[in-house]
Amino acid sequence: MKEYNFTEIDAKWQEAWQKNGLFKVDIKDCKNKYYCLMMFPYPSAALHVGHGRNYIIGDVVARYKMMKGLNVLTPMGWDAFGLPAENAAIKGGIHPKESTLNNISRMKKQLNSWGVLYDWDREVTSCLPDYYKWTQWIFLKLYEKGLAYRKKAFVNWCPSCNTVLANEQVVNGGCERCDTEVEQKELEQWFFKITDYAQRLLNDIEKLEEWPEKVKIMQKNWIGRSEGVNIEFPLASSEKSLTCFTTRVDTIFGCTYMVLAPEHAMVEELIEGSPDKAKIMKFISEIRNESKIERGQTGTDKKGIFTGQYVINKINGKKIPLWIADYVLMEYGTGAVMAVPAHDQRDFEFAKKYGLPMEVVIDNPKEHLEASKMTSAYEEEGVLVSSGEFNGMSSVKAKEKIADYMEKQKIGKRSVHFRLRDWLISRQRYWGAPIPMIYCDKCGIVPVPEKDLPVLLPEGVEFRPTGESPLKSAKEFVSTTCPKCGGKARREIDTMDTFVDSSWYFLRYISPKMTDKPFDSHDVNSWLPVDQYIGGVEHAILHLLYSRFITKVIYDLGYISFDEPFKRLFTQGMIVKDGAKMSKSKGNVVSPDGLIESFGADTVRLYTLFIGPPEKDAEWSDRGVEGANRFLKRVWGLLDIYSEAKEEASNQEAKDAILRKMHQTIKKVTDDIDGAFHFNTAISAVMELINEAYALINEKGRSCFGKNVLGEVIRNTTLLLGPFVPHISEEMWERQGGEKSVFKASWPKYREDMLITDTVVVPVQVMGKLRGTIEMTRGIKEEDIKKIVLADEKINQWIKDKQIKKWIIIPEKLVNIVV
């Protein structure tokens, strides 16, 4: 028999799968549907083995589910808009469209060389008009619902590159390209009102039973709901009042001053006429010039200034000073904070620095607190003191009672605040979907009518940064007519965040070629939610949250009947090399191409899967790849042994043993895949089976199992390995007379009665220490166990001079004697 020629085998089967359309799906046939989705990639220059892990895992799941008889949909596409292509274009002069499409065709070849299969008829590419037409359509739908709006916002600005930067491009406060310190610049921006969905996005996390707990917690924290009270503080000098939000209303009696964010709308009015007005304005402008990063640091020295104004704390009538400080953020709560230095560390530090008073109102039950002796704020729970009628109450109870009191007295109102902010979707960049909006001097902001979509991204545009959105220079693009009045108008020149493109692509796969609608609602409803979503943890928050949000909006609009897109989520770990993430700059990138050439696709797949549990990071080792190859050769070698074996088994014992091991392996592999995708242990189980087969053959001869049984072992091994190493499995399946594809064959079943043996080897301990093992028949009585154990010479050594106090007997598992 020929040796394992992976080059030939890989090519043969990759061609065959393409030809017979193994993964082509009839969308109308949704019986037993299984939607297996991988996060679509950004088309970068070349894939490394770390990327490969993602696709290989998905391919294993898809092939396995197919063998389980499910109707599997696995599509693939490209998240093709985005900054890297634009940056490369600025540097190298190649148009982003050209480089992106080139990258796509290169990546497709690479995916194919791994033996990773998709239904390519459903391919979507987010930078092509037939796709982004519908991204624009989604924008219009959000606009109609009042969920897309414009407002002034600060953006990251690199003064050297003369451009706006995305948050991801700001590295330690500097521009990722030139390292210049990033400034904040205020521009009109488009937002999606995701905050309207904050509560639902939070509540529905409960529905995501099959998501990793980690991801759910990250989303919860990101949404960041907190309950508290909005309290009114009237100004001492006028009728007006300021509202502040607190989660610690129990500490209200300890509030000794109040602080506003420098951006607070009332500031100017408050300091009008003050002798210190100029000083205060100077202070505010200094704070505003600080970068977000600088100001956002915990523990940085807090800076503030007194406004000259006072407010009244209505619960005790006290007049307290009103300050402005950089540690209060305008974006959260009301931009005004009641300061309780004794019970909040930030207020504590600030009060110390500026000599503001401090009053203990929550006493530590373990150790009495005195304001003058405190070195840090006491933020724990405790008992109320100096709090009027609430004295003696626990802080937990007081939170409720004081809130009740305030609502009754109309001093304050219970309120909920979220950390989540609205989603800023405008990008002053070229390579993205144009925002379909028109500005008319007469009619104002007018949406592009649906019939005029797509708003095409012009191709001949100067995309080198000039300080303004590149589309501004495309005169023919900008100048248009107002859809309302027909007069002269200009187009929006910003493009959309690429996260908008990726927040609905899983719907488009169902109807990728539809021209009059983004998708067919009936088909989408029958195939979604996605049964299994697979991708990197780095998308745990943004992409997954945005997709959930857009799905809910489309649900509310009545286009779909489900409001969570992904039923089950799997996040795979990174592959690292020399302890670091693979990157060109570190020079530790491992390309799959050479490895596939020297060992074959199956070897690379097998090693990638065997390297460790797929949800964890793993260290790549080229030597390990050789081990995987060695194993495949051993599996292949069974074909030779089979062809030389005699019909009849020459050794009954060997035959029984291998059959038992085979059924145990079927169970183990099935359980490992069905459970937590633990492919590494599934593969090691098959290795054990092969090891045992060889050990028995070496010992008892090539015909020890007989042709029948060896053939059965080979066939089942082929089936079990199919999802992991599809090419060699197909080849062996064919050579063993299997019909059609191994993936059209059904997944093997194990026989329960073949899993157990008549006898078990039971460890025997004395005082919890292992002293020997004894073989016993199953179902043996306790008395008989004792007799056997006492009769054992080795065990007896340890108990002969001692008195037996207690027997611990766990049937078929363990015996422990306490002396």
Place this chain on the structure above:
RNA sequence: GCUCGGGUGGCGGAAUCGGUAUACGCGCACGACUUAAAAUCGUGUCCCUAUGGGAUGUGGGUUCAAGUCCCACCCCGAGCACCA
């Protein structure tokens, strides 16, 4: 600082319910085959002062029995970070 993960041989990693710690693979050593090397096959491989003793980041605890449960701490990784 807060919230999650994680810490087991030279290395990647196994270990359903608390029940034989170190499966499987890599590496290494020795042997076989070979003129030789590679490949392949076989044997061995946690440590020690070895009929025994000690090891799962450290120190305690619960238990007949702890990698697994409880308490305190150390280290590594991820996310959030002046969120009132």
